Amino acid sequence: MDQRLPAAARPALTGSARAVFRRLVEEGPSTRPQIGQSLGLSRPTMSAAIAELEKPGLVEMIGAVQGPLGRSAAQYRVGQGAGHVMAVDAGSTHVSLRVSTLDRRLLDARVYRLPVSQISINDQVSRAVAQQVAAALAATQPDWGPLRALGIAVPTRVVGPGGDVVASRQEVVFSAFTPPPGVDVVLENNVNCAAVAERHYGAARGEANFAYVQVGVKIGMGLMLGDQLIRGRNGAAGEIGHLSFPFAPGLQPRPGEAEQYLGTEAFLARVRADWPADAGTAPADTAELLALAGAGHALALQHVARHADDIGATVASCVSVVDPGLVVLGGGLGASPLLLPGVRETVNRLSYAAEIRSTLLGADATVLGIERLAIETALPRVIGQEA
Amino acid sequence: MDQRLPAAARPALTGSARAVFRRLVEEGPSTRPQIGQSLGLSRPTMSAAIAELEKPGLVEMIGAVQGPLGRSAAQYRVGQGAGHVMAVDAGSTHVSLRVSTLDRRLLDARVYRLPVSQISINDQVSRAVAQQVAAALAATQPDWGPLRALGIAVPTRVVGPGGDVVASRQEVVFSAFTPPPGVDVVLENNVNCAAVAERHYGAARGEANFAYVQVGVKIGMGLMLGDQLIRGRNGAAGEIGHLSFPFAPGLQPRPGEAEQYLGTEAFLARVRADWPADAGTAPADTAELLALAGAGHALALQHVARHADDIGATVASCVSVVDPGLVVLGGGLGASPLLLPGVRETVNRLSYAAEIRSTLLGADATVLGIERLAIETALPRVIGQEA
């Protein structure tokens, strides 16, 4: 440890105490021997670390676990002093909120359904966020400890410090909402959040490299490489709606045309245009189309297959650039098992070997991901390594 | 340090000694005060570290540097005991080789021009590698110390352990060449090597995120994100010749078609097809075409501009996937200043803000990059942290 720096305001824990706390955050309640063994710490060091963490209430004993033989082992978990985080998914149809401890014990959850689906983030969404956060803050219990971080998932690019904040529209979420003072605010793109959630709890659990591709009203990707979320210089990594399209000899690509072409609106328009007058009314939305296809409707199946090909070509381009080895499909269309085989076939025909899976988390992915990111932001603060 | 592990065969240096050695490898000769200051080490610790490193000859004093006042400071550099590395670029027209110390003092350099340009890596190239390496080994001086690593840059995908080695053709370089026993061999794709070199010594010096795009006979990309070279599950990251192409409504993409279309051969074929009979003979290669364009030849300029657009669209797709913020162009065509403005314009029209620069290293990039990678492989070995 660097002993030249002045002691931080926070306790300045030893390395082993930090490791123990981190392990309790990540793995949940554990006994002392379990922690010691998994971190390679001796029993005296474990004693010291636990004592150090118990004083400020960062951990607390929650019981004893009896093995087949011998003395029972004390079990610990993250304590009240560690505080809690709040995670908000500021979506276009719902605003959902989770309050939880750093080891993800749910303290409060709220969902607000927006009266009409918003095209993109706006005042209305911001007001709903303000309302839900206020309600959650009002419901705060003393035994939750301090609020350590507030994470907000937004459907815009999120640029880091020094980036062009205005162009990204990321500030719109704050147009009618002021975060509580003194709390770390974590802003992240909703697709990136979903990728984080799939990495930790979903179809990509434990995978260091994969791409999460969301196929719905719009198309987007969250990229995880070397266990790092790839955001890009302008927060635009994964904005695959901007892939060059059309891209062929003699054709001029147009900016954002891929998004336009692959989005549900244009897709449905193509379906409608192709729908014979004598085949009943064309599907009004993708859910209807998928239902028809699922029931064996030949024309619906054909359109779904065509779209799977288009998505497959898109994913193949991504695979060619970063070769993630694994692609998780999510979003309204992407989650459908009807799309999966076509995408799989096309990707592996056009590009290098990549496993293609469907999301395991569905619409919950985003809020779970921003919760994870809020926790990861809070953790170094709590154990006093802000650098 | 983990004291439970048995002492390694290697000296088992202290953390500070390792840091000092690393710093001498990376920054070249320095005085004790310089090193101590930049690493934040006290003078007693510096004394201990230097003493520790001098014993096995890992560092050596090379003189004293006099400041404006006070006692002169001892200057050190990496010593003989640290040994040296050998770097080979197994290219299609040349095999070039560099032997250097870990702090990049050149000990030997060889270039072998292949009798005919090889389409891809083959026996002939492998024999040339064997020959050059043998010559360099024969010329080894005792004061070079031990050979720590042998790096080879190859024009194929390079897959990690567990990957499909056969499909990547990476083993072809060993068809007629057996590396000296007991030496670490580092295999890396040549475009990735060039990216590494641009990162350390070229147009992307000090940049943690950028893409190096090589435009020549073939097209390829080396990707550096968060200061990590992105290789991909199958070593296929950056294989942008496999971007979906053609990619447009109603068209079927074909695997590898982008490479085919963007490569010099097809490009020149298009130029020739369009060349009027009364305009003299069409350019035989891209160098001729570039020369004509450079001299103001309207038709040549038009073709170069068209190709710049195509390359721009390709780069824009990459930017949409990873948003690197910086793209360095290299390769026979990519290095040309005639291409740069067109690429720049197209990329920024289609995608997010990205700076576009030309290579500063040209054809040397590959061998400098593989040298760097060999050094990075050797370093942890030498200071005994193989994990």
Place this chain on the structure above:
DNA sequence: TTTATTAGTTAAGCAGCCTAACACATAAGG
């Protein structure tokens, strides 16, 4: 020759881990 300044060494101490040995708690077996 003295003085100021910078470089390097010696001495002493502390943080953070370890091992060894002992005290404590619990299940199983006479």
Place this chain on the structure above:
DNA sequence: CCTTATGTGTTAGGCTGCTTAACTAATAAA
């Protein structure tokens, strides 16, 4: 019920790798 085996937690002591403080060494300028 008491002993034995086994695993848990604490106490004592030690080692490593750094620190600061104070000293010695070397050099330019006065």
